[in-house]
Amino acid sequence: xxxxxxxxxxxxxxxxxxxxxxxxxxxxxxxxxxxxxxxxxxxxxxxxxxxxxxxxxxxxxxxxxxxxxxxxxxxxxxxxxxxxxxxxxxxxxxxxxxxxxxxxxxxxxxxxxxxxxxxxxxxxxxxxxxxxxxxxxxxxxxxxxxxxxxxxxxxxxxxxxxxxxxxxxxxxxxxxxxxxxxxxxxxxxxxxxxxxxxxxxxxxxxxxxxxxxxxxxxxxxxxxxxxxxxxxxxxxxxxxxxxxxxxxxxxxxxxxxxxxxxxxxxxxxxxxxxxxxxxxxxxxxxxxxxxxx
Numbered sequence: 001x002x003x004x005x006x007x008x009x010x011x012x013x014x015x016x017x018x019x020x021x022x023x024x025x026x027x028x029x030x031x032x033x034x035x036x037x038x039x040x041x042x043x044x045x046x047x048x049x050x051x052x053x054x055x056x057x058x059x060x061x062x063x064x065x066x067x068x069x070x071x072x073x074x075x076x077x078x079x080x081x082x083x084x085x086x087x088x089x090x091x092x093x094x095x096x097x098x099x100x101x102x103x104x105x106x107x108x109x110x111x112x113x114x115x116x117x118x119x120x121x122x123x124x125x126x127x128x129x130x131x132x133x134x135x136x137x138x139x140x141x142x143x144x145x146x147x148x149x150x151x152x153x154x155x156x157x158x159x160x161x162x163x164x165x166x167x168x169x170x171x172x173x174x175x176x177x178x179x180x181x182x183x184x185x186x187x188x189x190x191x192x193x194x195x196x197x198x199x200x201x202x203x204x205x206x207x208x209x210x211x212x213x214x215x216x217x218x219x220x221x222x223x224x225x226x227x228x229x230x231x232x233x234x235x236x237x238x239x240x241x242x243x244x245x246x247x248x249x250x251x252x253x254x255x256x257x258x259x260x261x262x263x264x265x266x267x268x269x270x271x272x273x274x275x276x277x278x279x280x281x282x283x284x285x286x287x288x289x290x291x292x293x
Contacts, residue, residue, distance in 0.1 A: 015096050022107055024096040025077060026069040029272045034072070035065030036279045037165030037185070043286030045172035056121055056171050063118070064164040067111040068137075072160075074100075074108030076141040076148075083207040112137070118167070126170035129163050136160035151215035155228075158193035159186040180238035187235060188247060191228030192271070194221060195254075199265045222258065226251045246281055249274070 012028065013020030038061045046052045077098040100108075115134060119127055139145040140157050147157040162185040169177040176182075197204070197213035198221055204214050213221045229250040237244035253274070257267050 018103060021096060021099070022070055022074075022104065025074055025098075025104075026066060027073050027095065029269075030073075031065045031069055032272070032276055032279065033161055034068050034164050035061055036276065037162050038064050038168040040279055040282045040286065041165040041169040041177060042172055043283050043290065045169045045177075046290065048290065051172055054172070056118075057168065060118065060164070060168050060171060063114065067114050068164065071108055071111040071115075072137045072140075074104070074111065075138055078105070078108070079141045079143070079146070083204070083209055118171075121171065122167065123170050123174055125176050126167050129166040129170060133160050133163035133167065136163070148211065149209055151210055151212045154197070155190040155194050155212045155224075158189045161189045161192075162186055178239050180235055181243070184232045184236035184239065184243070184247070187228050187232035188250070191225040191232065191250065192275070194228070195225045196268055196271070197221070199268050218264075222254055226254050229254075242285065243282070246278060249278060 013023050015021045015024045038057070042052060042057045042061075046054075046057075051057065077096075078100065081098050112134060115130055118130060122130065136147075136157050137160055140147045140154075140160065147153045162182065165185065166177060166182060169175075194212050197211050198218055200211070201213050201218055201221075204211055212224065216224055229247060233244040233247035233251075235244075236247055256262075257264070
């Protein structure tokens, strides 16, 4: 992973410049965590290849890939300034420490407000999903709710990552995606969020932060993640059994990590690639159905 990090640092703008700082603040390794669901669901919502590249689909993908991440992670960093003093991800240089000024704050706020440009083009469901995404993106980190400091609500609120997909599906198809797909994806995000919190257990405890992972402890957190992912796989079978089978990758990886004894701090950084591959599989299946189904 250090090689990937080094290569990204070589081609990306320097964090010493304001544009470069905003680039790194947006967590480029995680861009597809919000942009990816748009790609996947548009594949299933589109009636043909033409709709895959409709202006609205492209605009949603571009927004949720970069500006939405500036907004989400910018809000997170603003309200986590004190907590991040204990976070090794910041010390190791894999994520930038917050050092914002008025221009950075304006960029974060502006990135969130930019979502309002989609409101005239969305059906009611899409508007509701977009507003829910914006609210959760703020209140995950910001007072008064600050979900990230409440065990289990931190996990539950991370369904925000699949809401871009709900917005995109509603925008293209005009109706809600299958309830089983939304529920399954929401459960997947719960497991993914909590798994990613395992490396932060000690730093969060030092900072006085309560999360699902700090509450359960490392061993029980693994079981919680497996439970979320197995339930997600089961629920996804109501959409199609293939989708449920794909999600079995995640509990399988947990057992593999534990059996081999891989350091969780290192395994955590595999998941952008793993999630991208699983998302690609979902997308390719959708394209096959579109063209040959």
